Amino acid sequence: MYSEKVMEHFRNPRNMGEMENPDGTGKVGNPVCGDVMELYIKVRDNIIIDARFQTFGCGAAIATSSMVTEMVKGKSIDEALRISNKAVAEALDGLPPVKIHCSVLAEEALRSAIEDYMKKKG
């Protein structure tokens, strides 16, 4: 039911694991609903130079986390804020309809990490 690309990211998640001293952290989802995503970013001169994640969730949740961290690296904050859930799903060659919410979660995690960075920056 998953695309090859989803399975590939599920099997070999990129940027997986905690980040030491991140500039921004986003945590979204709820264990009761079955998905929790934590996304960390490192920012230099307004550019996201590194992103990592930790995720509790289904195959699609892990693959979207992995994909969004790949997509965001090297992007400016403004560019990163324009990454939509649709773009994440498309980059994975699509998601089953019941799993679209996983890409929404990935977008939300990214936004939340950026908001956290902005707040810290003041």
Added chain:
Amino acid sequence: MRRIYLDHNATTPVHPEVLKEMENALELTYGNPSTLYLIGTEAKKKLEEARRRVASRIGAKTEEIIFTGGGTEANNLALFGICRARKKEGNHIITSKIEHDSVLNSAKALERDGFNITYLPVDSYGMVDPGELSKAIRPDTILISIMHSNNETGTIQPIKDMTEIAREKGIPFHTDAVQSIGKINVDVAGFGADLLTIASHKIYGPKGVGALYIKKGTRLQPILYGGHQEKGYRPGTEDVPGIIGFGKAAEISMKNTEDNRLVVLRDRLYNSLSERIEMVRLNGHPVKRLPNTLNISIEFVEGEGMVLALDDLGISVGTGSACATATLEPSHVLAAMGVPPQIAHCTLRFSLGWDTTDEDVDYVIGVLPDVVKKMRGFSPLYKEYLRKSRKEAV
């Protein structure tokens, strides 16, 4: 790659002897059993032989077996059939919260048609309390439907206590015995249900065939209308090769005394996994459970992720009910047992079968701890748990 199939509660491989009889039937037994010439009457004979085999598997009379297009259809026929035949006598039905979707969704459809439904609760082992059934019975109760054993947890229900309550009140009792047949002894005359559902593909027979046992004297209306086949309860030309396969599977499952072997294997799987993995929780009754079924929650790792990772290692297991894979809701069975949703999401169901070997179980014991370790490694919930337990230790 090595393939280990541990999802026998979802479906079973077709037994080689069943396959042989079916191949034969597909080629030679093509006659319509309702015709008068030799090719037809031979098909009829084989059909009746299959009926005899299925009947004797559950201790029923041959004429009490109606073939259907599977377990779901048999459950629909039982619920709608009884309710339509008895709607002048009342409009209350009692079932449980842990039934298979084919019973639950039939009950919900009947609810929309104006019937009142009581969904009995279960205890933390997934067991219905016969006392609760007694309390739920009303003067207008026309049907009770409680499953014989649960497909997700394997918990075996106290059916005899409940059929006795039903009989005392003169209320027809249906039981979905799809998961029990072929795994434990099911003697319908012994425990006295009025209707009982069987599915062929759970006992190493073909898919798309099932049966409803209808005790003599039970009033029931069909849900399909057509010819006189299956006494009018299930019109349509019979699936002769499928039914022949079903009959053979029923016959083989009678001889099969695998129960003790599977209990030993299953318990070894559970004990070894709980030794090697922390925070493993058994779902279902520790003893009153199908010999082949092991349902566990491995905290902080989502079930689907484990299923996909195990599939890559050649192991086929499920997260619970195969029918629920398309939904995101955690299991309604575990919810009814009071398992918190964040734990229910972390569930794997192993269901063993006649083709399961010692080596298969060893292989799972060997690889699953590493899968869990890897996935917990990127689970934010596990991280929180570790931090919390470290704090508590200090």
